[in-house]
Amino acid sequence: MKITFTLLLLLFINTIVYAQEDAWIYLTDKPNVAASIANPISILTQKAIDRKQNHNVLIDERDVPVNETYIADLKTQSGITVMAKSKWFNAIHVRGTEADINVLSNLNYVESIDFANNSLDTASRNASILDKNEVENENIAFTYGDTQNQVEMINADNLHLADFTGEGITVAVMDAGFPNVNTMTAFQRLRDNGDLLNGYDFVDRNADVYAFTGNNHGTKVLSTMAAFVQDQYVGTAPDASYYLFRTEDSGSENPVEESYWVEAAERADSLGVDMINTSLGYQTYNNSNYDYAPSDMNGQVTYISKGASIAAEKGILVVVSAGNSGATSWQTVGAPADSPNVLSIGAVNADGNYVSFSSQGSAAQVDYQKPDVVARGGQAYVINEFDTILQNNGTSFSGPIMCGGIASLWQALPDALPTEIMDFVRESASQFTTPDDFLGYGIPDLDLARANALSIDTELREDFVFYPNPVLSYLNIELPSHVEHVEAIIYNQLGHEILFHSFNEDVNSVDVSKLVSGIYMMKFSSEHNNYTFKFIKK
Structure with missing residues (x-):
């Protein structure tokens, strides 16, 4: 009874x-739309206004x-x-x-x-989880310790050596909770440098974002980017600045968490952040009436994905973990990783091989590739709220590892637009010409992305001519009038040196007929400067 x-x-x-x-x-x-837009400092911080101006983003009614x-x-x-x-x-x-x-x-x-x-609804949705499936000023020469593989895999270590460690880039992290970040030894360097900015708990509606709310996921996520333990652990952007926002209620799954996320993204935009990182993903809920279907993952259905797209329109680079549904019946990326306007990150293991839990692309993403790229998420090294270094599985960690690396890259390319940074990252990846639904464009080489970006200089291109491009057999070079001799190295997309050649007024072509089809970089070195160009081998 x-x-x-x-x-x-x-x-x-x-x-x-x-x-x-x-x-x-x-x-x-x-209210007061015209007056607010005419006086934007009344609704936005100066940092937000500056970022929008730098990225040619209009301040409009949505900012009111x-x-x-x-x-x-x-x-x-x-x-x-x-x-x-x-x-x-x-x-x-x-x-x-x-x-x-x-x-x-x-x-x-x-x-x-x-x-x-x-x-x-009388009409259909406007259309056109926490990654809870987680399975447990001189050249800077870091000793990476446990993080060496996950940092070197994307070549962020070479960015660090060049003193690009995320300084000046502001990242908003949306997650389930950040217990003890304000006291942990692993984040002491971050606090001492004034880079741990304030945050907010949108679930409990208070500023105590460091309280334990039943989940330590945000602390682990932040560690992959921002933590520093001498000779033991270095994140991919230890000198970036971070806002921490709790938008996920780990005790349940409800669509209100999508709304919390969008509200936090708006707060981040108003504060002038450069990047958003989130390892949250939404597809099904406690109440099955709210569930989405895999076919809804087209960037046009879910509230959070549409919000993430607006964040991108506002000039924020949004980096999202693809999800951990690769080995389930759901299989495809969740929201907001399905948005074509965000950079979605899948997972590989320490050897660079696809791990089965990493969510995949699908036919729902029409005319665009998901995931975009991948980083280590198989047995990645993280730090929990007790300052313990441990290993966990999940795209929850490949996403922020990549986000931190991109923050370091963006420091090196401060004039680049968010969309340009995303393109540089994709183009540097290991399978850019042959993407698939498992690895997307592959594993990026962020230092190569920097070289690619720096090579895009119209004045240099006018002086330094190479043709044809794409090329089948011989690549011809016309040297600038002030250059008599240069040494050139050809690199593949993995950054590996595959060919060395010298050019002068008598030798002005190189035989590339034996190279396999794909994208290559050629770096020229003269006594005056270095130039890098990209070419395509048919």
Whole structure:
């Protein structure tokens, strides 16, 4: 009898929980739009304004905050709880019964309602998890210790040697919690340098982002980028600056976490961050009525993926872990890794081979490749909240390892646009000409990406001519008038030297007929300067 009563009680509780629905309430307008855009410092930080100007991003109505009068009124509506807000979407995430939420359509400032349970909508969703499947000023010559493989795999160590360690790049990390980051020895260097910026807990609505909330995932993620333990552990961007935002409630799965994420991304944009890193992914929920399908992973369906795309439009480089569903029936990348506007990172092991848990690309991503690139996520080295170095599996870690490496790369290329940085990373990867759904474009060589980017100089190209490109057999070179002799080295996409050649006024071509088809870099060295060019071998 007691067992029967307990089962009935659980059933009753579940009925009550599921009677509560989640929905996005889209609003009709915003206050003082023209005045706010004309005086952007009233709605954005100067750093955010500068970043937008540098990236040719317009300040528009989406940057104007939501009407707080509308939010206050929604909070007074019967049975309604306001959970989150978004200025980009001019939307409020609410929770209540289906009936109470539908009543909101009578409010004159409500434009439309989109239920997380798609079957409750009168029209379809606007269309066109925490990676919980985690399986446990001189040249800087770091001793990497445990992280040597995961740093060297993407050639971030050569960036560090050139004094590019993420200095001046600001990263916002969205995750499940960052316990003890403010006290751990592993982040002492970060704190001493003033690079641990403030954060916010969007789930519990407080500033104590370092409290233990049942999950240490964010601490581990941050460690792969920012931690430093002398001679034992070095992250891929130890000198970048970091904002920490908790957007994931590890105790449950609910669409409100998508709204928390978008709200945090908006906060990051207002603060002027350069990059967002997230190892969160959404596909299914505790309430199966909210579930997405693999076919929805096209960047156009989920609230969080559309929000990530707006973040990219605002000039932020968004780096997302692809997910850990490769060996499950779901298989494909989750949201927001499905957005074509973010850089999605899959996982390989220490030998650079695909690991089975890493989520794959699929037919849902029409005309674009997912994942974009890969880094080590198989038995990657991380640090937990007790300052213990350990190994965990998951694209949760390949994503931030790559994000930190890109932060170091971007320091070396401060004038590059986010989209250009993404292209440089993809083009430097090991299988750029033959991408697949497992590794995407492959393992990037970030130092080669830097060389590629620095070679794009129109004045140099006018003086230093090479043709034809693409080339089948002989690559011809015309030297600038002031250059009599140069040495040239040809590298493949892995950065390996494969051919050495000398050029002068008598020797002005090189036979590349024996090279396999693909993309190559040729680095010229003269007494005056170094030049690097990219060419394609047919």
